[in-house]
Amino acid sequence: MSEATVADTRRLNSKPQDLTDAYGPPSNFLEIDVYDPQTIGVGRNRFTTYEVRMRTNLPIFKLKESVVRRRYSDFEWLKNELERDSKIVVPPLPGKALKRQLPFRGDEGIFEESFIEERRAGLEQFINRIAGHPLAQNERCLHMFLQDESIDRNYIPGKVRQ
Amino acid sequence: MHLFLRNMSFFGFGQTAEIDIVLNDAETRKKVEHKTEDGKKDKYFLFYDGETVSGKVNVTLKTPGKRLEHYGIKIEFVGQIELYYDRGNHHEFVSLVKDLARPGELSQSQTFDFEFTHVEKPYESYTGQNVKLRYFLRATISRRLNDISKEMDIVVQTLCTYPEINSSIKMEVGIEDCLHIEFEYNKSKYHLRDVIVGKIYFLLVRIKIKHMEIDIIKRETTGTGPSVYHENDTIAKYEIMDGAPVRGESIPIRLFLAGYEMTPTMRDINKKFSVRYYLNLVLIDEEERRYFKQQEITLWRKGDIVRRSMSQQATIAAQRYEGSNPEPTSAQAKEETD
Numbered sequence: 300m301s302e303a304t305v306a307d308t309r310r311l312n313s314k315p316q317d318l319t320d321a322y323g324p325p326s327n328f329l330e331i332d333v334y335d336p337q338t339i340g341v342g343r344n345r346f347t348t349y350e351v352r353m354r355t356n357l358p359i360f361k362l363k364e365s366v367v368r369r370r371y372s373d374f375e376w377l378k379n380e381l382e383r384d385s386k387i388v389v390p391p392l393p394g395k396a397l398k399r400q401l402p403f404r405g406d407e408g409i410f411e412e413s414f415i416e417e418r419r420a421g422l423e424q425f426i427n428r429i430a431g432h433p434l435a436q437n438e439r440c441l442h443m444f445l446q447d448e449s450i451d452r453n454y455i456p457g458k459v460r461q
Numbered sequence: 462m463h464l465f466l467r468n469m470s471f472f473g474f475g476q477t478a479e480i481d482i483v484l485n486d487a488e489t490r491k492k493v494e495h496k497t498e499d500g501k502k503d504k505y506f507l508f509y510d511g512e513t514v515s516g517k518v519n520v521t522l523k524t525p526g527k528r529l530e531h532y533g534i535k536i537e538f539v540g541q542i543e544l545y546y547d548r549g550n551h552h553e554f555v556s557l558v559k560d561l562a563r564p565g566e567l568s569q570s571q572t573f574d575f576e577f578t579h580v581e582k583p584y585e586s587y588t589g590q591n592v593k594l595r596y597f598l599r600a601t602i603s604r605r606l607n608d609i610s611k612e613m614d615i616v617v618q619t620l621c622t623y624p625e626i627n628s629s630i631k632m633e634v635g636i637e638d639c640l641h642i643e644f645e646y647n648k649s650k651y652h653l654r655d656v657i658v659g660k661i662y663f664l665l666v667r668i669k670i671k672h673m674e675i676d677i678i679k680r681e682t683t684g685t686g687p688s689v690y691h692e693n694d695t696i697a698k699y700e701i702m703d704g705a706p707v708r709g710e711s712i713p714i715r716l717f718l719a720g721y722e723m724t725p726t727m728r729d730i731n732k733k734f735s736v737r738y739y740l741n742l743v744l745i746d747e748e749e750r751r752y753f754k755q756q757e758i759t760l761w762r763k764g765d766i767v768r769r770s771m772s773q774q775a776t777i778a779a780q781r782y783e784g785s786n787p788e789p790t791s792a793q794a795k796e797e798t799d
Contacts, residue, residue, distance in 0.1 A: 310713045311645055311647060311660045313662060316711070320709040320710075
């Protein structure tokens, strides 16, 4: 028996793809926008909130579209919950900007437009990174952050199953 | 003590004679490149298991007229394993000696013939990160104070024929509800110039994949029991997909192994070390998260096709049964024939 000098490199057989799969919407659709910063309150008690809008077709999320309002400390809460309960390496948040909260600044401090825009972009990147993580998607805190009207800090931490 | 005395002869102290080894088939025998411990590449004579190692030892007296007194001249054929972290202990798995001259005197330069007939060379030569397996000839003139010796390394390759059973590797893996894939590789045993033909079939894609690659990882394992040490080295990284796949999509793999520097799979060599190879399928998503699945493959060395005439084959067969020790026929089976 003589051995072929050229290896057989023909493709392995594969099932033809269903056309609805090929041209239909992908099953990994997940988009979260952080926008519309609004500063509410007066004087020392002011704070900024952002609208967090999520659109998805992932079955693990109960709502396929949700809109909530969140402030920076809510994002901090989410980061802490995930660091404690999940095994994932949580990405960094944009800075706390404590220096900007000191008095006698020449500018608006944390209410400076350019700073708010910088923070908004950082928060958007943060939440998109988290929400796409398969392990974070199992955490109750993430679902509450994205889809509940308000965050119940006395909630019972736990996992979400599909 | 003996080692120190041997080293003295390298400095040429009291070097009254020079010794060198020449193979009988030096003109015709093939040479191959082999990496040395410091990463350089050198050429060495290539031998296979069962082949005879024969040649001449030339002893040249430096000062003509001055006699060389010695306690014996011998040549050794050694196959040994050296663990870098334990240099003092060489593990010899082949050790043959031929005495060339009884203790006495040499009044002039002389040449001695030697032959190690049908030497067993069970393992392939290997120079790795933490271990080295080598074969060499060592000619020694024993003397009162310091020996004169010379070593000549050779390289041994182990050949195999096509494995009788070579099933494909096919497996479904994934993360529950997030990513399910089925991967398939056409064989489980590949020779060093083979092609890996395979495919990745996506059953469920709920993450945003950016690209997919296949890596070849070499794992060198030394030590036993509690002190096992693995040294991993990524030999190749080969991108097989750029972009986001969807359900039902099949991505082909065609990876030519000849372009990479690899050795055959070596399992538990003399119970001292192993060299194994793994295919690592890696998917990377848009946030740089990596999802991977490692799968071992067996690599083997295929001989070049050797067409022997009938009379040549008959001669070799006859040679194998000469002498007092008939050779096992396994040596014959290892040469690739058509």
